Amino acid sequence: MNTTTATNKNLTAEEVQTILQAQRDYFASNATKDLTFRKKKLEQLKQMMIDHEVAIMDALHKDLRKHEFEAYATEVGFVLADINKALKNLKSWAKPRKVKTPPFHYVASSYTKSDPYGNVLIIAPWNYPVQLLLAPLVGAIVAGNTAILKPSEYALHTSNLLTKLVNETFDAQYIKMIEGAVPETELLLNEKFDFIFFTGSTNVGKIVYQAAAKQLTPVALELGGKSPCIVDTDIHLDYTAKRIVWGKFINVGQTCIAPDYLLVDQKIKDALVAKMKFYMKEFFGENPKDSEALGRIINEGHFDRLSTYLEHGDVIVGGQTDREEKYIAPTLMENVDLEKGIMQDEIFGPILPIIEYGNLRDAIDFVNSKSKPLALYIFSKNDKKIDRILDETSAGGVCINDTLMHMANGHLPFGGVGDSGIGAYHGKHSFDLFSHQKAVLHRSFLIEEPIRYAPYKFSLKIIKKIMDWAL
Secondary structure (H helix, E strand, C coil): CCCHHHCCCCCCHHHHHHHHHHHHHHHHCCHHHCHHHHHHHHHHHHHHHHHCHHHHHHHHHHHHCCCHHHHHHHHHHHHHHHHHHHHHHHHHHHCCEEECCCHHHCCEEEEEEEEECCEEEEECCCCCCCHHHHHHHHHHHHHCCEEEEECCCCCHHHHHHHHHHHHHHCCCCCEEECCCCHHHHHHHHCCCCCEEEEECCHHHHHHHHHHHHHHCCCEEEECCCCCEEEECCCCCHHHHHHHHHHHHHHHHHCCCCCCCEEEEECCCHHHHHHHHHHHHHHHHCCCHHHCCCCCCCCCHHHHHHHHHHCCCCEEEECCCEECCCCEECCEEEECCCCCCHHHHCCCCCCEEEEEEECCHHHHHHHHHCCCCCCEEEEECCCHHHHHHHHHHCCCCEEEECCCCHHHHCCCCCEECCHHHEECEECCHHHHHHCEEEEEEEEECCCCCCHHHCCCCCCCHHHHHHHHHHHC
């Protein structure tokens, strides 16, 4: 398949406006609001992925050298599971939700109705270029919106392929993929959308937020940050080491919720490091560079950025690099400079700083000294310590005695807080995110209450008592 034909070159503002206006007109026709229509489009997306599964995983391997198991588990299979959940629950999700009506309203009923926002813009990153583009699209479809999709130009093979597939599967007036780089993104952000969904860095998220604010457009921002991992003494050492190594080095560390640094009780640090070394060898062999299970850095720019972090402390294990292959070995570091980039910026690569703490108060204070992270990891069997960390810190999501796996639970909302994001999705939360909850009060003509009308014959004392009782 020749995927290079799918790219949009030198897209103009007029072309963007034409596409968007066609989608506005289509949404205004009410076609997308029909539940049968939504189900059909979800099934088309599902079939598209099934029919081209091998090609999609091949593109992921070309861009990031993802192993087929990892590519399916974290990308293709993830989206298919999300589609299946939406297909199964679409009817129940879309039902109006009854709420209580105060007695003061006499004969009336109240409910919320989920309305699609309308024309949605989805901007996706390069690290999970299938999942983080198509999972939000599932939410947009199931909620009844139209969508324009902007993939990352860094994952070029995946971007080219998905653009071709999506634009062949769906009419442009309903769903349209637009490739490009910063200029194309800017053109899109200059237009008025009804909702914007962005996944990426905090810095770019601020730009998207500012652009949306000019149009008073609601947004969901799925960002990142430095997700901490607190390790107590009271743990299962083997499982802790294995789960941290897995969560950090999957997709060669290029995961928004990867453990960004470890805060380890000093009493257990050496034992934990020894076990982590063991599992790094178990997973990737004597020479990780030869491992088919280990991916590659997306491009030279990110490779160069990550390479400088290796100078910000002492390497315990790993540290080998090969710029031509965009390879950085899984690396553990200690004695890191807290003022340097390794501890100031999100690492987003296969480098894990390990910091000792003497008591839990110090660890909590350290976490709270930084921006609120997208994820927080706690390893402990001590429920009191777990509850204390949960109560005294803030994060988009928390996973206890594991890493990343909270994201794989479609019943949980996935999203950030503060600098790590706004809004949450997955499963029903995706439907809710891409819907406006319209409040409806339905009164009867059977009874009329005279008290609310001028010339206000009732005393203030009476209305206060009524409202205290009725509302």
